């Protein structure tokens with residue numbers, strides 16, 4: 001009897017996850033709640049019911065339900081996507097997104113639809129901005145894309161990442177992997193609040209002593225403690241340092257190091273209530289075992305103190321499933337329902353792909369959060385851009 005009820009609840013949870021209101025009007029006031037993450041109310045209410053029924057602690061229960069729903073979805077019992085998002089969004093990799101309301105004619109961001117921006121690159125000199133109010137066409141429609149910067153050297157642009165340093169002051173951190181890139185990370189700054197406007201090169205990032213900051217996949221975020229941090233991959237580990245200016249960092253701490261063999265890269269962040277979630281991807285991006293892991297620590301803990309990370313569990317929350325392989329290099333942004341969504345790259349060949357090709361696709365779906373921590377989820381089954 002209990003297990004029957006549980007199955008019923010799990011099916012409902014799986015369905016509730018995808019029931020997203022549309023179209024997506026919102027007011028400017030809600031912008032300050034950026035990445036507001038009350039757990040999906042249906043999931044929470046159901047967990048309360050089940051907890052009462054079984055007398056189990058709710059925390060462990062909801063994680064269990066989330067995993068069971070994910071397992072059911074992987075078996076093909078998944079509900080249709082009620083937000084109307086069709087995965088894949090299109091060809092691409094290392095997605096990095098923000099969404100916001102645009103000012104109207106009088107300069108007020110009063111009402112309207114969210115505009116999505118994804119920053120991307122051509123692995124050579126170019127940096128591009130995708131802009132659209134429609135996630136379904138942002139990667140698919142060429143008119144969504146604009147080149148916003150071109151380096152004059154063989155910088156070898158990779159993994160650009162957007163950051164709003166302060167209100168209206170936008171930066172892009174770019175890894176350089178080209179012959180003249182010096183292996184450094186670089187910074188672009190927008191000349192205005194218009195992300196499709198002009199950008200200028202602020203040059204290479206530096207340590208306090210003036211040495212260039214090498215490594216890749218840089219990602220900046222603002223912590224509730226008021227400080228800004230920069231986290232990046234050193235290939236076999238991920239480091240974090242305080243941003244002391246848009247182009248300089250303080251002393252770095254290694255907060256994730258693997259077995260010295262695996263690639264550990266593409267850090268991203270998600271602050272929710274009392275927790276700082278930092279995600280990263282492991283293994284080779286062209287192989288099906290590429291996956292995405294989360295560690296959550298309290299916002300009261302100092303991210304630069306290795307002790308803060310010592311007891312945080314590694315939760316692999318996104319891995320191959322549903323015909324989607326190697327989901328990783330992810331970012332979190334505000335999606336169509338004004339809640340946090342995740343975007344990630346993946347591919348649709350079970351065997352992976354040779355590094356001479358780039359058949360990666362970008363997918364996006366709602367993030368599942370409970371107790372301010374990211375929960376395991378199954379990648380959405382793709383219906384387009386299959387080859």
Ligand SMILES: *[C@@H]1O[C@H](CO)[C@@H](O)[C@H](O)[C@H]1NC(C)=O
Pocket residue numbers: 023112113133
């Ligand atoms: C907002 O989006 C809806 C649905 O796509 C569209 O009909 C409407 O014209 C958009 N409004 C504005 C101000 O762009």
Ligand SMILES: *[C@@H]1O[C@H](CO)[C@@H](O)[C@H](O)[C@H]1NC(C)=O
Pocket residue numbers: 153155180181182204
């Ligand atoms: C790489 O380093 C050299 C020597 O410091 C410097 O002249 C050059 O401008 C750097 N390359 C780029 C793309 O900044």
Ligand SMILES: *[C@@H]1O[C@H](CO)[C@@H](O)[C@H](O)[C@H]1NC(C)=O
Pocket residue numbers: 255256257258259264310311312313314
């Ligand atoms: C979590 O994974 C990271 C990176 O592989 C590692 O440095 C850390 O020791 C792991 N933590 C635990 C608690 O297993």
